[in-house]
Amino acid sequence: MATLGGAHKKHKVTVIGSGNWGSVISKIVAENTAANPQLFERDVRMWVYEEQVTVPEKSKYYDPSSQFSTKPHPLSQLINHFHENVKYLPGIALPKNLIAVPSLEDAVRDSTILIFNLPHQFINRICNQLKGHILPFARGISCIKGVDVTRDRVRLHSEVIGSTLGIYCGALSGANIASEIAEEKWSETTVAYDPPPKDSKAPTPVHTTQEGDVIPDGVVDLAAVDESIETNTPYKPRLVSLPSEYPPLDHRSLKLLFHRPYFHVRMVSDVAGVSLSGALKNVVALAAGFVDGMGWGDNAKAAVMRVGLLEMVKFGQYYFSESVRPATFTEESAGVADLITSCSGGRNFRCAKLSIERGVALDEVERTELNGQSLQGNLTAKEVNEFLKAKGQEDEFPLLTAVYRILEGSAKVEDIPHLLA
Amino acid sequence: MATLGGAHKKHKVTVIGSGNWGSVISKIVAENTAANPQLFERDVRMWVYEEQVTVPEKSKYYDPSSQFSTKPHPLSQLINHFHENVKYLPGIALPKNLIAVPSLEDAVRDSTILIFNLPHQFINRICNQLKGHILPFARGISCIKGVDVTRDRVRLHSEVIGSTLGIYCGALSGANIASEIAEEKWSETTVAYDPPPKDSKAPTPVHTTQEGDVIPDGVVDLAAVDESIETNTPYKPRLVSLPSEYPPLDHRSLKLLFHRPYFHVRMVSDVAGVSLSGALKNVVALAAGFVDGMGWGDNAKAAVMRVGLLEMVKFGQYYFSESVRPATFTEESAGVADLITSCSGGRNFRCAKLSIERGVALDEVERTELNGQSLQGNLTAKEVNEFLKAKGQEDEFPLLTAVYRILEGSAKVEDIPHLLA
Numbered sequence: 020m021a022t023l024g025g026a027h028k029k030h031k032v033t034v035i036g037s038g039n040w041g042s043v044i045s046k047i048v049a050e051n052t053a054a055n056p057q058l059f060e061r062d063v064r065m066w067v068y069e070e071q072v073t074v075p076e077k078s079k080y081y082d083p084s085s086q087f088s089t090k091p092h093p094l095s096q097l098i099n100h101f102h103e104n105v106k107y108l109p110g111i112a113l114p115k116n117l118i119a120v121p122s123l124e125d126a127v128r129d130s131t132i133l134i135f136n137l138p139h140q141f142i143n144r145i146c147n148q149l150k151g152h153i154l155p156f157a158r159g160i161s162c163i164k165g166v167d168v169t170r171d172r173v174r175l176h177s178e179v180i181g182s183t184l185g186i187y188c189g190a191l192s193g194a195n196i197a198s199e200i201a202e203e204k205w206s207e208t209t210v211a212y213d214p215p216p217k218d219s220k221a222p223t224p225v226h227t228t229q230e231g232d233v234i235p236d237g238v239v240d241l242a243a244v245d246e247s248i249e250t251n252t253p254y255k256p257r258l259v260s261l262p263s264e265y266p267p268l269d270h271r272s273l274k275l276l277f278h279r280p281y282f283h284v285r286m287v288s289d290v291a292g293v294s295l296s297g298a299l300k301n302v303v304a305l306a307a308g309f310v311d312g313m314g315w316g317d318n319a320k321a322a323v324m325r326v327g328l329l330e331m332v333k334f335g336q337y338y339f340s341e342s343v344r345p346a347t348f349t350e351e352s353a354g355v356a357d358l359i360t361s362c363s364g365g366r367n368f369r370c371a372k373l374s375i376e377r378g379v380a381l382d383e384v385e386r387t388e389l390n391g392q393s394l395q396g397n398l399t400a401k402e403v404n405e406f407l408k409a410k411g412q413e414d415e416f417p418l419l420t421a422v423y424r425i426l427e428g429s430a431k432v433e434d435i436p437h438l439l440a
Numbered sequence: 441m442a443t444l445g446g447a448h449k450k451h452k453v454t455v456i457g458s459g460n461w462g463s464v465i466s467k468i469v470a471e472n473t474a475a476n477p478q479l480f481e482r483d484v485r486m487w488v489y490e491e492q493v494t495v496p497e498k499s500k501y502y503d504p505s506s507q508f509s510t511k512p513h514p515l516s517q518l519i520n521h522f523h524e525n526v527k528y529l530p531g532i533a534l535p536k537n538l539i540a541v542p543s544l545e546d547a548v549r550d551s552t553i554l555i556f557n558l559p560h561q562f563i564n565r566i567c568n569q570l571k572g573h574i575l576p577f578a579r580g581i582s583c584i585k586g587v588d589v590t591r592d593r594v595r596l597h598s599e600v601i602g603s604t605l606g607i608y609c610g611a612l613s614g615a616n617i618a619s620e621i622a623e624e625k626w627s628e629t630t631v632a633y634d635p636p637p638k639d640s641k642a643p644t645p646v647h648t649t650q651e652g653d654v655i656p657d658g659v660v661d662l663a664a665v666d667e668s669i670e671t672n673t674p675y676k677p678r679l680v681s682l683p684s685e686y687p688p689l690d691h692r693s694l695k696l697l698f699h700r701p702y703f704h705v706r707m708v709s710d711v712a713g714v715s716l717s718g719a720l721k722n723v724v725a726l727a728a729g730f731v732d733g734m735g736w737g738d739n740a741k742a743a744v745m746r747v748g749l750l751e752m753v754k755f756g757q758y759y760f761s762e763s764v765r766p767a768t769f770t771e772e773s774a775g776v777a778d779l780i781t782s783c784s785g786g787r788n789f790r791c792a793k794l795s796i797e798r799g800v801a802l803d804e805v806e807r808t809e810l811n812g813q814s815l816q817g818n819l820t821a822k823e824v825n826e827f828l829k830a831k832g833q834e835d836e837f838p839l840l841t842a843v844y845r846i847l848e849g850s851a852k853v854e855d856i857p858h859l860l861a
Binding site: 193194195196199200204205206207280281283310315316317318319320321322324325326328329332346349350351352355356357359360363364435436437439440 | 614615616617620621625626627628701702704731736737738739740741742743745746747749750753767770771772773776777778780781784785856857858860861
């Protein structure tokens with residue numbers, strides 16, 4: 020193939036994470052590496068946080084005469100034996116070229132593509148463990164929804180991964196309820212990736228500073244990281260170019276890695292927009308739940324969704340003005356479609372609705388319905404408010420602010436129309 | 441008030457139509473004329489297509505000892521007596537300054553603002569009856585959803601009204617289920633209005649052709665109408681300026697006419713975008729119903745909505761490229777919010793879903809569930825397809841085309857993911 024030029028190596032893919040969504044993404048990716056042997060090595064490794072699991076009785080693999088059903092075995096062994104994640108994705112056959120690997124180091128060895136799909140609270144720990152064990156020219160895709168918000172700044176998970184490891188990291192997000200995709204019910208997603216253009220051309224890896232000094236590729240520049248935190252702009256590590264032995268790693272090749280007949284991919288370059296959507300939509304879903312709980316009907320629910328969508332755009336434009344495109348929110352699966360799904364039957368929506376119908380605080384619904392687990396929207400609403408308050412910009416985001424005030428008890432749902440007028 | 445300059449007259453408002461939605465809009469407008477006496481005459485007239493009605497037993501005004509409950513009376517009389525449209529909006533109190541008028545001619549006399557709110561099939565007849573009876577400098581707002589599509593062209597209802605009467609006509613549309621607004625449940629709407637700028641300044645009415653000939657104001661230029669039909673561009677009548685005795689008629693004054701605490705108005709200039717949204721969303725709602733009927737889940741439903749929204753934008757950009765703004769579809773109540781509402785529980789959505797669940801054609805559902813009444817989406821899908829086919833552009837609109845093919849039986853819902861890939 021002309022486009023592959025001098026490429027004689029193939030991309031090796033690792034999925035870091037093997038929960039419900041991690042297993043579904045692993046399934047998709049392994050189907051695609053098998054279907055595109057010109058670009059990818061067939062086998063995909065999936066890192067499994069090892070735990071001891073016994074095949075449960077409801078599993079079709081349950082067999083009282085088998086040791087797997089009578090005593091605990093390492094989950095990675097079960098996955099490789101049955102080609103099914105019997106604990107986190109039961110009932111779904113995984114491709115045979117998907118290999119569960121319990122050692123993080125072994126899982127990522129020589130991989131050019133690292134797909135991050137684990138609970139966000141593990142990002143830092145795992146990235147620190149990965150340091151020094153990945154290819155310096157590896158590239159990442161984060162499937163982890165949400166952003167990391169503090170009083171002072173908003174950081175994308177992909178930024179944290181990228182700057183910790185000194186690699187470029189994009190993001191995947193969309194209207195993606197994992198169980199539906201596992202059953203190959205049709206859906207769409209958005210993959211945001213804006214890599215160094217040289218990855219497509221794969222030139223000789225030489226880097227110079229603005230002053231002309233040659234600096235080692237892939238070295239994390241700590242001064243630049245500090246500056247990025249201070250100025251709240253993404254830290255852009257000096258990347259090691261993809262060597263020319265590999266096929267280009269661009270929108271085309273990533274689409275081939277993720278797109279399936281039942282999982283349609285649109286590629287964009289706006290990583291910030293995709294990531295922010297996945298976080299802020301949960302706050303909007305709370306508002307939709309509140310309004311629906313009041314019995315205000317479909318007009319009102321659509322209205323808060325529309326207002327929320329526009330505040331999501333505005334938030335991106337204010338705080339990621341360099342890179343955010345409004346169309347990511349208003350036209351992509353990661354934006355409007357994910358918002359619609361979350362406001363239809365998502366957990367944030369349902370619990371917010373319940374809190375109004377029962378006349379109790381959302382925290383109380385978390386206690387009674389979720390065993391005290393926190394709703395993402397509840398956390399994000401509070402974090403985002405702290406950030407906006409510090410910036411003195413609460414009034415610019417009346418819906419996000421109204422949700423926060425309802426949560427803390429200083430406003431009522433009845434105030435929403437007035438607060439948005 | 442400084443802005444009112446030499447204005448000593450006030451705007452007089454007439455609503456043409458008194459069905460369910462017409463009565464709700466009349467209620468809103470009459471509340472606002474009373475609240476804004478600096479701009480509007482207090483009394484709002486509502487033209488009623490006269491019919492003989494007896495107060496029904498379930499009405500709170502039913503009284504077996506009253507003649508209104510025992511023998512038919514003209515509907516306009518009942519409305520003016522009870523201040524309720526007992527037939528089309530029972531149970532909702534109408535403002536006392538809303539006057540039902542059975543004569544079309546009397547209803548519009550001296551009105552500067554004409555609000556059209558009647559079934560679309562009556563537009564032509566009513567406009568022809570209105571000719572010669574309205575102020576030549578009147579302005580219109582059409583609340584009639586849909587567009588008029590034939591093989592050769594797409595015409596907005598506001599264009600038909602405007603060109604027939606030689607006046608400027610805007611449009612109102614949004615996520616507006618009438619019954620919810622009648623109960624003052626909060627909702628939003630979009631008012632699209634792009635009048636001649638001179639309406640804000642109210643200068644001396646003098647018009648010249650491009651060649652410099654002075655032409656009479658308000659005369660419908662039949663040659664220009666023909667040309668507009670041939671070129672499929674809106675006919676722009678040479679408008680009679682609003683005389684300077686009236687307050688300006690602009691976005692600000694129209695917002696005051698329609699905005700209520702429970703009915704939030706956003707003003708835009710894109711009449712075509714607002715009107716097209718209100719028509720095409722019904723076709724997308726059929727697709728959403730088909731997909732939901734298959735049990736494909738929330739991801740798939742959000743996906744067809746997203747794809748549909750983008751095809752709505754594209755349709756506008758292709759065929760109304762002069763005036764359409766994508767943001768009207770993706771950011772306004774008339775666009776994305778109305779689409780969401782229609783795909784949640786609208787008639788088109790519900791019947792399409794039923795047709796899949798029962799394994800019957802949509803026409804069959806119309807017969808059994810709607811007494812043979814036609815679904816707007818069913819008609820629009822067929823009309824739009826005829827138009828696209830004539831233009832050779834079916835392939836540019838895969839979702840609109842897929843819906844048509846499913847309706848005519850040459851494609852199946854199962855084909856949708858493939859047709860959109």
